[in-house]
Amino acid sequence: MKFDFNYYNPTKIYFGRTALDNLSGELSGYGKTVLLMYGKGSIKKLGLYDKVVEILKNAGKTVVELSGIKSNPSYSQLLEGVRLVRENNVDLILAVGGGSVIDCAKGISVSAYCDEDPWKKYWVDFKDVDNRIVPVGSILTMAGTGSEMNGGSVITNEDEKLKNGRVFPPQVNPKFSILNPEYTFTVPAYQMSSGIFDTMSHLMEQYFSGDDDNTTDYILEGVMRSLIHSAGIAVKDSQNYEARSNIMWCATIGLNTVTGLSKEQDWEVHMIEHQLGAYTDCAHGAGLAAISVPYYKYIYKSGIDKFVRFSQNVWGINTDSMTREEAAEAGIEKLGEFIKELGLPSTLKELGATEDMLPLIARSTIPGGGYKKMNSDDILKVLKESY
């Protein structure tokens, strides 16, 4: 480990079949008015909506609702939340759903009492949070983004065709998150796979960087192996609680900053996907899946030792008889097989992108990268390979 780091993560996690039992205890720590946020109604089908409303009522809370949060939560929805928080003097924002709902809740949390234009201040200029933060709690119904235990908030500004993300300080993290893997049983297979690949991508974006000797890389290898193993079970047996539990916990710990400590990190696949998402509104993990193999094939020679290690330690490939290039490519091939096993698309075309979008996506993507610093031309080449 060459770099210094700070670590602080004060989110309380309640994990398991009975995790919801902890909600009423947590509610007692906040004031009377709760903004209940959720997506397009899957929590009603699940019966979770009724349970949560009952717990809120029994706790004597006044409930304000903001529903219909999109899978790429929009800035206009965020502003609607800001209005509700201010008008009703909301004491706690309770996000029930996947990462989209929780990301939006954190966005509202920092924006409600922001005197400037929140989009510009927080998602364009990346300024520090210096205004009142409205506390957020979450009940997770879909694993993948890791939003339940970090300060991340990705918001899509539809007018500007920009999907920008940032990580707020730990004070913005959900104060508590309730994780019951059973809630993911009813998530459609495609969305579940998208979430699994989102997690895999988070782990790889952290892993593929740096040439130091770092404990974090060993931990990342462990989490990737567990995720791959459990994903293989979950795609065949969607009601397997153990596999769903592991996937959910891999997603949470895979982006709660522990797996990124002292790592430079890459994140270019996410940067590209954010712009892809702004143009196509595709599922985030599906977008990542379509980009990843072409991206890693494009950059691997700049960090070949790590890709060889990926083949050996994550995929268990015996590379003894291979050249270094073959050894590195073998792991990327395995990654491609994993994407197929998950039933995710491997081209942008399948996700609704058209060829004329590619230069627009390339030009609007924030350039960066880990082993290889990417510019717009590099990004366009990757997009064309992904198309």
Added chain:
Amino acid sequence: MKFDFNYYNPTKIYFGRTALDNLSGELSGYGKTVLLMYGKGSIKKLGLYDKVVEILKNAGKTVVELSGIKSNPSYSQLLEGVRLVRENNVDLILAVGGGSVIDCAKGISVSAYCDEDPWKKYWVDFKDVDNRIVPVGSILTMAGTGSEMNGGSVITNEDEKLKNGRVFPPQVNPKFSILNPEYTFTVPAYQMSSGIFDTMSHLMEQYFSGDDDNTTDYILEGVMRSLIHSAGIAVKDSQNYEARSNIMWCATIGLNTVTGLSKEQDWEVHMIEHQLGAYTDCAHGAGLAAISVPYYKYIYKSGIDKFVRFSQNVWGINTDSMTREEAAEAGIEKLGEFIKELGLPSTLKELGATEDMLPLIARSTIPGGGYKKMNSDDILKVLKESY
């Protein structure tokens, strides 16, 4: 993952060469009077004492000192700390040293305003903490116990010849811990090795339990591999910052509860060593080293699948041509070699134990265990094999 779990760890970690720069900012969050605790003066040789005292003075603090904390911190020292906290109305306990000093600080933290006999209430009857908790901060000078990011406190009652440990809730964790791997450069080789093996033992005590499929086991394997790798570098090159960094972080994350989530856990090696320590005052990690190989040889057949996995995934042994017993034993053999490489004793005799102590140690050890439930007779057999 079959079990539910709660996770909450609010300790702030400042890690790296300049970590001490964060002390003054942290001090501003507490009142005027600080109890400065340390061991037998190594922090003075290191020049750390002077630096810390200067930072405390510049922050306008009144400093009360408690020094000479033993490597097995005694209950009488804890009571001395309780007296100092109450007489001086201490606002913050600042522990500078290894796990012994931090364990003792946490013990004082919960005992200072306890109306009952603290030993009986907290270390014998294991009652909940319902009295005022004095906040603790720590500056770590030796890696191993993990005390810097958990609620653990092991205290030796010399009158009763009992070394009892318990884990307090996260509210008792250090509020902040400052980890600079350079502080460990001057730790004598034997103590450093003892700390490394303490960490290894923590990881194994969590790993060797359960027959479920659990993400935590994959993370444990990663941390063990990193520790073994970096220990091999550090024993040859004691000034290698990268290796020392990894060892320090393995120790912290290896007992901050993340690596134990949803695990039954074993802890019988620690239970035995605690009593060994009460009789011989040996270095904790050295005691663990002497017991571990005989213990795991004694119990492995009750959890053979996990021991085979340990050989494969932690030590990288190709077990294809082995029987399951051979495969399991191969990993335990490697563990024995690791102990030798660290220069630690492999017998109790070398640690000052005498043969007549063995039945006394066996009888006073709390029986428990993971794959195999141990009774006093089992424990005595392990002790005789370790002798």
